[in-house]
Amino acid sequence: MGETRKLAGRYRLLNPLGASVRLAFDESEHRDVAVRELRVPIELRDVALDEARRAAELRHPFAVRVLDVVVEDRMPWLIMEFVSGASLEQTVRSRRTLPVAQAARVGVCVLSALTAAHAAGIVHGRVDPGKVLLTPTGRAVLTGFGFPSLSMLPSADVWSLAATLHFAIEGRPPGQVAAEGPDPLRSLVRAMLHPAGPPHTEVVRETLERLAVDRPLDVVLEASGPLPAAHVAMIGLAVIDRLRAGGAFHGGVHPGNIMIDPAGGARLLPLLGAGTLPAYTAPEGAQTLAADLWSLGATLFAAVEGAPPAPGASLTRAGPLAPVLFRLLSGNPSERPTLDELRREFGSMAHND
Template structure:
């Protein structure tokens, strides 16, 4: 057992500089005071087999060069009585694991903000040739200001593949919103956050990094259209037409079948602008799936019509459901929701009609 006191009972020092103080939590990390820099630090013995010590020390010293706002910095690596030690930045906060277990799972926007921070930290590490290898809820610290920082750099990595870090990030985000690891059956749900997490956990590998980053960025600050309608009620036809234009532009830019146009995947920012989340893997809710069940642009347009129906009426479409609030948007929605794909407008026709309504000219 490690002794934390010197021969006379005084607090022990490492390298005649770091005065050891109280334990931090239940782990082996300990608070210390850096008498040279007059600051609190965290220290931990680097326990590895003797034959791996040199390699572990090399990796730990490499980690001292990693600088990022969402990384708990490794400040120093030293040998004390033949044992290697890490000296790390002291970050005041609670681990994600502690926060979820002692309170409750995080709301999606907060979990997405955690993902933004940790993904940014991992991207910086990977660019420097460093794989973390130990991303888990215990190594993600939540500060009082809401910033998430990633601890655990400087320890021997359990993997050499950056993709393993992304899988572990997804498992960590799953724990953040579900309160449990993903196991063999990740949580279901058609919302963009859970869809993204499941895609990142898929055996075929994660989606492109830019898709992951952009989706987390949006989810951290924007609200899904269905949540906006649930909170504020049906939206005015002009505003719904503007949302339709934004989604249509996204569909036209991709040029491919989206397969997930539905209110939960349409995100609204504080200014009311809409953004269609990329879908890592197709999957539309039944109420927003075209009757022909085909993977075509015309099917996406039907789903867009059903999404705009909910936005302006407050409920998903149903056979024979009346359009009581849609105003000038009603005939456009009727054509979009045609059971015959040939009866739906083209993208260019739809854009012209939505522009007219959004401008208040209809």
């Protein structure tokens, strides 16, 4: 038998692709496929078959399809789409950890596949770096659907995705202590791993999508230096619109939490970390909108001057922004401008570029 064995009279087994997975040739459709025997206890076989057949109905661009489920010698086999690519685990172990933007793109793909699966009542149950395939075209696809999920909840998949992203950027599982760091991706991973449960899926999705294509303001400043006053005013407009929409204390207004897109637009991310960085924390230490506005003033000061405010620091590049920044950075919260006042003043400056 060996190399000449066929399953269901059509899937000719070829060489191994990894642990318990083999390449096969589908003689009916004339295509390569991957096959895997579902080795489960006899008492779980019917449950495994039911879950595998349900997974075969899942169609998503970032999920490796289960094409067929066959039973051979009373043992179930999964026939899966063959995808060319290296696993995330192989890539990190043989090369290096992934840059933040690439890791975030992996997260976008995998979360999209999991969200579709959960909507169909399917829990993956085995998400890990070995089951995320990185294709030559830049996609990340999740394999491993069709195995018994052992009654796991969807939240288990989200936790496992966080652990997988942790491995992608740190080269190790999270263990007892997740990686420290104020950057948005590490903050997101820590929030997803928290025992209290992950943030809402939409918050996770939005953050990953932003990180996949945008850069934090602190990274932009480090790479390019201070920004023109008109651009800084546009950033201020975007942040106050987000604060207005939130309607409550944000607590995380600082350059590492503001994403700049390729066109220069800005967006304040939801708070996922420990809070505002010390250099951007209002002197009164209160959890109020006025404190957020002080943090905004310190952030815009850094954007236009190249460093956060410090005692005796002067505004040499701010131009028309200077009076607004002085009011935002007032030690008296009641002297700081309102959102409406800021919108008018920033709007006027942003359009005088």
